[in-house]
Structures are given as structure tokens and as C-alpha cells.
Amino acid sequence: MRRIESLIDTNAADYKANYAAMSERLKEFHARQHAARFERPQRDIDRLERQNKLGVRERLKLLLDPGTPFLEFSTLAACREYDGTVPGAAVVTGIGIVQGREVAIHANDASVKGGAWYPHTVKKVVRLLDVALENRLPVVHICDSAGGFLPLQHGVFPDRYLGGRVFRNQVKLSQANIPQIAVVGGHCTAGGAYVPTLSDYNIIIEGTGAIFLGGPPLVKAATGEDVGVQELGGAVMHTSVSGTGDYRAATEQHAFSLAREIVSQWKRTPKTIIETASYEEPYYEPKELYGIIPKDRKTQFDMREVLARIVDGSRFHEYQPDYGTTMICGYAHIWGYKVGILANNGVLFNDSSLKAAHFIQLCNQNRTPLVFFQNITGYMVGREYEERGIAKDGAKMLMAQGGSVVPKFTVIANASYGAGNYGMCGRAWDARTLFMWPQAEIGVMGADQAANTMADVKIRQLQREGKELSEEEIAAIRDPVLEKFRRDVEAYTSTSELWDDGILDPADTRNALGMSISASLNAPIDDPHYGIFRL
Amino acid sequence: MQRIFQIDGEETECWLGHDGSRFVLNTPNGTVACQLDPTGLPGGYTLRAKGVVRELRLAVGPEATFVHMNGRTYEVGRVDPAERLAGSDGGTGDDRLVAPMPGVVVSVAVKPGDTVKEGQPLLVIESMKLETTLTAPRDGVVAEMPFAEGDSFGLKDILAQLAPEEE
Numbered sequence: 068m069r070r071i072e073s074l075i076d077t078n079a080a081d082y083k084a085n086y087a088a089m090s091e092r093l094k095e096f097h098a099r100q101h102a103a104r105f106e107r108p109q110r111d112i113d114r115l116e117r118q119n120k121l122g123v124r125e126r127l128k129l130l131l132d133p134g135t136p137f138l139e140f141s142t143l144a145a146c147r148e149y150d151g152t153v154p155g156a157a158v159v160t161g162i163g164i165v166q167g168r169e170v171a172i173h174a175n176d177a178s179v180k181g182g183a184w185y186p187h188t189v190k191k192v193v194r195l196l197d198v199a200l201e202n203r204l205p206v207v208h209i210c211d212s213a214g215g216f217l218p219l220q221h222g223v224f225p226d227r228y229l230g231g232r233v234f235r236n237q238v239k240l241s242q243a244n245i246p247q248i249a250v251v252g253g254h255c256t257a258g259g260a261y262v263p264t265l266s267d268y269n270i271i272i273e274g275t276g277a278i279f280l281g282g283p284p285l286v287k288a289a290t291g292e293d294v295g296v297q298e299l300g301g302a303v304m305h306t307s308v309s310g311t312g313d314y315r316a317a318t319e320q321h322a323f324s325l326a327r328e329i330v331s332q333w334k335r336t337p338k339t340i341i342e343t344a345s346y347e348e349p350y351y352e353p354k355e356l357y358g359i360i361p362k363d364r365k366t367q368f369d370m371r372e373v374l375a376r377i378v379d380g381s382r383f384h385e386y387q388p389d390y391g392t393t394m395i396c397g398y399a400h401i402w403g404y405k406v407g408i409l410a411n412n413g414v415l416f417n418d419s420s421l422k423a424a425h426f427i428q429l430c431n432q433n434r435t436p437l438v439f440f441q442n443i444t445g446y447m448v449g450r451e452y453e454e455r456g457i458a459k460d461g462a463k464m465l466m467a468q469g470g471s472v473v474p475k476f477t478v479i480a481n482a483s484y485g486a487g488n489y490g491m492c493g494r495a496w497d498a499r500t501l502f503m504w505p506q507a508e509i510g511v512m513g514a515d516q517a518a519n520t521m522a523d524v525k526i527r528q529l530q531r532e533g534k535e536l537s538e539e540e541i542a543a544i545r546d547p548v549l550e551k552f553r554r555d556v557e558a559y560t561s562t563s564e565l566w567d568d569g570i571l572d573p574a575d576t577r578n579a580l581g582m583s584i585s586a587s588l589n590a591p592i593d594d595p596h597y598g599i600f601r602l
Numbered sequence: 603m604q605r606i607f608q609i610d611g612e613e614t615e616c617w618l619g620h621d622g623s624r625f626v627l628n629t630p631n632g633t634v635a636c637q638l639d640p641t642g643l644p645g646g647y648t649l650r651a652k653g654v655v656r657e658l659r660l661a662v663g664p665e666a667t668f669v670h671m672n673g674r675t676y677e678v679g680r681v682d683p684a685e686r687l688a689g690s691d692g693g694t695g696d697d698r699l700v701a702p703m704p705g706v707v708v709s710v711a712v713k714p715g716d717t718v719k720e721g722q723p724l725l726v727i728e729s730m731k732l733e734t735t736l737t738a739p740r741d742g743v744v745a746e747m748p749f750a751e752g753d754s755f756g757l758k759d760i761l762a763q764l765a766p767e768e769e
Contacts, residue, residue, distance in 0.1 A: 069682055069684065069685055347664075363733070365728070365731060365732060365733045366733050366735075367732050367733060367734040367735065413702075413732065413734070414703065414729070414730045414732065416703075444730045444731040444732050445730055445731075447703060447730065448730070449704060449757075451704075451757055482731070482732075484731065513731045516731070
């Protein structure tokens with residue numbers, strides 16, 4: 068495979084300006100990520116210490132193989148909700164390595180509101196268990212939760228993808244022969260009691276861990292019975308009397324070494340074999356991405372320059388290089404795994420859509436996972452294009468993409484607008500993982516377009532009522548709408564709402580994709596089959 | 603020939619094959635039987651070809667392989683045949699810049715009579731929320747810039763015209 072020849076001049080003024088702008092953004096991003104992971108009010112840290120419990124990050128350190136990567140999902144979930152008081156949505160999720168095998172991890176963060184389940188907590192846990200199901204990854208649950216956050220119980224409990232879905236997914240995992248273990252390092256009350264009890268194995272830490280459908284205060288209120296935490300649902304009672312718990316651990320350290328021992332007993336299923344090549348670092352420096360991504364979101368850039376800083380050896384075999392040139396298709400390797408790449412180099416036209424549809428079918432036929440790099444403002448509009456059947460050709464692309472049997476991965480590298488988001492495997496289209504870059508934007512249309520449309524409707528309505536509006540009055544209507552829209556399309560809004568699996572420093576994209584692809588191969592790949600293509 | 607190697611700067615076509623009993627090196631001048639056996643030393647091999655026996659040492663790098671033999675080091679690089687044989691298909695650039703889609707001119711960087719270099723920005727257009735910089739397809743002199751800043755244009759309109767190249 069040939070190396071992409073980069074035309075980037077790292078001394079050019081615009082490269083340096085872009086680099087400075089991205090570095091500034093990343094400084095903010097890393098600071099926010101650090102705060103979400105580690106910064107807590109002193110009283111919460113004191114409380115954990117008083118309860119003789121380790122923090123969630125220390126627990127992960129005890130669980131995971133030293134020196135191995137942990138692909139954390141949605142670190143900034145809920146960052147724009149609850150006035151920012153529920154960092155990470157009070158839960159840590161991700162893919163990590165335990166005894167040499169890839170596992171999905173769901174760990175309550177008791178330093179945030181006692182690990183209570185907020186609406187975004189539930190969304191994050193359900194997503195993690197979906198990842199486990201799709202990729203057939205064993206799950207380690209680390210339970211330490213105060214239970215559902217009662218003031219918001221309607222956002223936690225009743226709907227299809229809320230609380231019940233956590234347990235439903237646990238059942239489906241078990242049914243699919245995917246093992247689960249729970250380490251109980253705090254209280255598992257009410258619904259929470261089902262996390263350890265639906266796991267194949269569970270460990271309760273003496274003194275701190277407890278499982279019950281109703282805690283002591285609720286029992287007292289309901290029946291008048293006076294009972295302590297330990298007698299009601301402590302480690303000794305459950306492991307020797309009820310059989311609800313399997314193992315009793317003397318300390319946190321003991322619990323996690325037991326958990327590691329149990330994981331190592333599980334049967335190993337051979338991974339799916341795809342084409343591979345020997346591992347090669349990119350020839351071009353990944354940090355150069357900072358200077359390539361324009362500081363103005365509207366400025367066009369060559370996605371090949373991005374690929375050259377992500378794929379093995381910067382090598383890329385481009386498919387149909389002279390046809391439908393706004394859609395780049397081709398083969399490359401990431402961490403040695405062969406992938407088919409689709410990357411936007413402009414608007415999707417008829418020819419670029421057809422090229423994408425054809426290339427996706429090629430990849431399904433030869434079992435090559437697909438990686439999408441989005442910088443898409445949409446499918447082309449206008450009479451000329453409608454007459455050529457742009458909607459019909461877009462439908463072909465969706466039919467091929469949505470009907471794919473190979474694992475798909477998506478990076479929203481810049482713009483993700485309208486139906487282009489769908490064609491390029493947006494959130495609704497089952498990408499195994501989907502990440503966003505910090506300057507990227509997502510929305511049904513651009514903020515300016517949306518705000519102008521909304522403001523114009525309002526202004527015309529007032530004019531019909533006979534009101535003459537001055538420039539200032541028009542601005543007073545338009546500006547707040549524009550400001551709201553600009554905020555709504557930002558990556559931080561997306562990641563807060565879990566429309567993605569997290570924001571990435573662009574230089575980390577290669578490793579995030581490598582881990583995602585590796586994890587996806589725990590699941591088999593079906594034979595290709597599709598719906599009906601409108602020809 | 604399917605493989606091209608560069609040995610000390612000189613290109614050689616050859617292909618290593620097997621005739622059922624031994625390795626043969628196919629070259630444009632015929633085939634040569636050859637045998638390479640490890641000696642046990644790091645990178646050490648014994649090469650037998652054309653009745654000659656030679657001790658050599660090999661070092662394999664990402665870009666080239668180095669062969670040390672007879673007190674000399676030869677650098678052997680692989681040339682990508684698809685790249686080598688592609689020819690200069692870029693050809694000479696067109697005289698015209700044609701609109702890839704309808705849109706609006708954001709800015710114009712040159713005026714008729716200006717001398718431009720290949721790849722130099724001529725104008726910036728906006729369409730579908732994207733600003734695209736259109737660059738000179740070849741070195742030359744600008745003949746016409748039909749659209750000014752703020753003008754709308756249609757699909758396939760000519761956005762810039764270079765003066766014809768003199769033979």
C-alpha cells in the first residue's frame with residue numbers, strides 16, 4: 068500500500084494559526100476532563116474516607132492489568148445538565164483489559180451524589196451494556212449506588228431505555244452466554260440489587276457492601292421491623308444464609324484480586340479473524356492534525372491529510388480516486404487491522420453517494436470493518452440534483468450502510484449536518500463506537516441557518532401584525548436564538564447528552580479506533596444481506 | 603516484472619520464485635538458481651548462486667534492506683510498481699476553473715494579468731455551508747475572473763480562466 072503524500076507546510080501561517088486554536092481548545096477539553104474525573108467537593112472525599120471506601124479510579128486500578136489501556140466512554144456525560152453538579156453522570160464506563168482479556172466495565176462513582184442514578188447515568192449504563200452485547204464483551208460491574216435520584220424518577224425509571232433496560236440487557240447478556248461479574252463495594256438498594264443478582268458471579272466487600280430490596284429505613288416504615296444494614300443484607304448474611312452473594316471479600320484489594328481470578332476462569336472464545344498486516348506507526352505525526360483542522364469550521368480541508376496521521380504507515384489504497392471525489396473511499400490498516408475508510412471531502416453528490424454505496428458493499432463482501440470520518444454539511448440540494456435523483460442515490464447509500472454486517476466505527480471530525488450524518492453512520496446507525504473531535508458540530512442544519520430561519524419566522528409574524536421593527540429589535544430577536552443554536556450544535560452538548568461515546572483529542576483517535584476494532588472482533592461477522600436498493 | 607528494487611540507486615526488476623525443488627530469481631535476463639541459509643550469527647546468511655558461495659549479513663529496515671557482502675554494504679529498497687508505472691497522469695492542467703456546484707463567491711485573490719503558480723489560491727467560494735478555496739491548475743497568467751465578491755454562480759460556470767499556454 069502506498070503512502071499518502073502530505074502537502075501540509077508546517078511553517079505556513081494558517082497551519083500555525085490552526086495549531087494554536089486547536090491547542091487552546093484542547094487545553095480547555097483536558098482541563099474539563101480532569102475535573103470530571105478527579106475534582107470533587109472536599110465533603111464528598113471525606114465521606115468516602117469515613118465509609119472506608121476507595122474511589123472509583125482506585126478501584127479500576129486494582130481491577131485492570133497494569134500498563135494496559137482503558138478506553139473510557141463519555142467522560143463528560145451530563146456536563147451540561149444538573150448545573151454541572153453530576154460529573155461523568157456519576158458513573159465510569161469503558162473497555163479495559165483484565166487478565167489479558169477485553170471486558171466492558173460499569174462502575175458507580177460514589178464521590179458524586181453517592182453514586183445515585185440520574186437520567187444520564189442510566190443512559191450511559193444502558194449504552195455500555197449495548198456495547199457489551201454488540202461486541203460480546205464480558206462485563207465487570209462495580210456497584211456502589213445510592214439508588215435512583217428520586218426528584219427525577221420519571222427520567223430514570225419508566226421508559227423503554229431507562230432503568231429496566233439495564234437489567235433487561237443483563238438478562239440478554241447472560242442469555243447470549245456472555246459472562247458478568249459484580250463487585251459490591253457499597254449499597255445495592257431496590258432495583259440496584261438486581262445488578263449483582265443478575266450477574267453470574269458476585270463478590271461482596273465486608274463492612275461496606277450490602278444488597279437489599281429495601282434498606283433499613285424503608286423496612287422500618289413498611290413493617291415496623293428494626294434491623295441493621297449488616298443483618299439485612301451484609302456480606303456475611305448473603306454469602307452464608309441467603310446465597311444471594313457468592314464470595315465475601317475482607318477488603319477492597321481482596322475483592323478485586325478475587326474478581327481478577329474469576330475473570331481468568333472464563334472460557335475464551337476465539338476472536339473473529341479479519342485481514343491484518345504488521346503494526347506500523349503513522350509516517351506523519353498525529354499531532355499535526357491540530358494544524359490541519361481549520362480554526363473556522365466552514366473552511367474546507369483535505370481529509371487525506373487527516374487519514375495520513377491516523378492509519379498505519381500513513382498508507383492508503385484509494386478506491387475510485389477520480390470518481391465522486393467529494394467522498395474518499397479506500398483501504399488502510401489501523402493497529403494492523405485492515406479497514407475500509409469512508410471520509411468526506413465535500414458535499415455528497417449523486418456520484419459520491421453511489422461510490423460510497425458500492426464501496427460499503429465491497430467491504431461487507433470481504434469482511435472488512437468500516438471507519439467513517441465525518442465532515443459533512445449534507446447531500447447536495449437544488450433542481451439539477453433532484454432531477455438526477457439525489458434522494459434516491461442517498462437512499463442507496465443508507466441501505467448499504469445501514470444493512471452492513473461488518474463492524475462500523477464513526478469519528479465526527481468536523482461538521483455533521485442533516486442527512487449527511489445518517490449516510491455517514493451517525494448515532495442512530497449502530498456504530499460500535501462513535502467519537503467527536505472537540506471543535507466538531509452536530510445538528511439538523513448549521514447554527515446560522517437554523518437561527519436565521521427561526522428568527523425570520525418570528526420577524527415576519529410581527530410584521531404581519533403591523534409592527535415595524537428597527538435593526539436593533541431584529542438583532543434582539545435573532546441574537547439570543549443564534550447563541551442558543553451555536554451552543555446546541557457544540558460537541559460538549561452532544562457528549563453531555565451521550566449522542567457520542569466521548570470527545571477525543573484528535574491525536575488519540577488512532578488508539579481509540581484500534582481498541583474499538585480489537586474489541587469488536589469478539590463478536591462474529593454475519594454473511595452480507597441487504598434490503599431493497601432503489602435503482 | 604512484478605517487483606522493482608533499487609540497489610544502490612539503480613533500478614532492477616526481479617521476482618523470487620520456486621521451481622519445485624529450489625528458489626530461483628527471475629530477472630529480465632533469465633533465471634538464476636539461488637539458496638540462502640542462516641549461519642547462526644545475527645543477520646548472517648550463506649548465499650549460493652551461479653556456483654559461487656558468499657557469506658553475507660542482512661539488516662532489514664522499514665524503508666530499505668542493507669546487505670553487507672565482500673566488505674561492501676548495498677542498500678536495497680523496494681519501489682512500488684503501481685506508483686512507478688503510473689506515469690505522469692496528472693498531465694497539464696486545464697485553462698479553466700469550472701464551478702463544482704452552485705454557490706456564492708466569498709473572496710477573489712487575483713485579477714486579470716496576474717502571474718500565478720500552480721496551487722496558488724485564486725478565489726474562495728461558499729456552497730452548502732462550506733468555504734472552498736479554488737487554486738490555479740497550473741502556472742500561468744490570469745486571463746479572466748468573471749465573478750466578483752458576493753456574486754452568485756451556477757453549476758459548471760467558469761470561475762477563472764488562464765491565458766492559453768504558448769507552445
